[in-house]
Amino acid sequence: MKLIGPADYRDFACIQGACQHSCCQGWEIDIDDASLRRYRAMKGSLGQRLQASIAAEDGSAHFRLTEDERCPFLNGDGLCDIILTEGEGALCQICADHPRYRHFYTGVTEVGLGLCCEAAARQTLTRQEPLSIVTLEDDGEAAGLTPEENALLTLRAELLALAQDRTKPLALRADRLLARCGLPLPRGAMADWAAFLLTLERLEEAWTARLLALRDQPPGRGLGPRWDIPLEQVLSALLCRHLPGALEDGDIAGRVLLTVQGYRLIAAMFAQAGADGIDTLVDIARQFSAEIEYSEENLGAFLDALDEGGVP
Ligand code: SF4
Structure with a gap:
């Protein structure tokens, strides 16, 4: 079994x-x-x-959150009482894993870091070198990828190389990703996409405020080359996270569109906010991830809109 993932995954x-x-x-x-x-x-x-905090129903169990929606084991110092009392080994799987995600191929497991965690988003967006997927562990067994897995990972490597071609402006690289897959730019201005996202369920008021600002006062101009590297990291991270999902449903086009439109949306929100620093960009990427990537319903609606060619 091989374990692959970003070179800085263990940081x-x-x-x-x-x-x-x-x-x-x-x-x-x-x-x-x-x-x-x-x-x-x-x-x-x-x-x-x-035992008092577990709610179990329909064969699944979860922690009963407090009135202000906190895990009952998150203490006033922002620390976990389970870890403090019993150590990290006592965590349930989801808490031990988060924000790590996994893709499973034949004989290979791929890991990555989800952008919905602010520490993971900061690590990803402040990386200067291009994202590279490396072998993190190898027990010497042959991987034996299926032809479909091999083809998808080869395509992803090609798209990643296009996204990371630093001889070209980032917006052009994103266009080349679409062109390589024979896809048009999704229909609709960023203000229209913001209006569409306002129809979906939202978690944070700050996300709603960003969407309203983008809908009502879209930025007049794009971002300068100064922001190409952190936004390249967004593009690369979205590609690595989402393209493998096509092995389940065959929707390569939808996932490439999701990658490019996710990056374009984050860049537009950042431009709208005045491109005032990396903290803002990290926060917007984190919010996009939490509100769209990590919501099955919202991700489905986003993909549906892309599959239909865009928003009205
Ligand atoms: S969001 Fe990330 S940094 Fe924050 S508590 Fe969870 S794992 Fe830690």
Whole structure:
């Protein structure tokens, strides 16, 4: 079995109490079966708290959030009481994994970091070298990728090389990604896309405010070359994350469009906000990820709009 992923994958570290948008707040946290059994058997005061905090229904279990939608184990210092009491090994699978994601191929597992985590987004967007997917672990067994997996990963490597061709302006690189796949630019100005996204479910008021600003006062001009490297990292990260999904549904076109339109939307929001610094760009990328990538419903609606050619 091979493990592949971004060369800097193992540099990621949760910033815990310093995190301003903790993943322990505002999301339902599902508990896997093995952790559920452990939590139900745990003794002592932590065991009692765990057992009182688990809601189980229809064969699945999750932590019952507090009134302000916090995980009941997120303490006032922004730290996890489960880790403090029992160590990281006691976390359920989703908490131990987040913000890491995985793609499974024959004999190969690919890992990556989701942009919805502010620390992962910062690490990704401040990387100066082009994103490279490397072998992180290899037990010597032959990988044995299927022809479909091989073809998709070859295409992704080609698209990644186009996205990372620093001899060309980034907007042109994004156009070349579409051209390579025979795809037109999605229909609709960025203001129209903002109006469309305002029809979807939203989590953060700040995201709504950005969408309203983009809808009502779209930026008059694009961004200068200064922002090409962080936005190239956005384009690369979206490509790596989403293209492998086409192995399940065959929708390569939809995922390339999602990659390019996601990057264009983030760039337009950043331009609208005055391109005032990397912190703003990291925040916009994080919000896009949390609001669209990590919402099955919103991601589906975004892909549907792209499959229809754009928005009116
Ligand atoms: S969002 Fe990222 S940095 Fe924040 S608490 Fe979760 S894993 Fe840690």
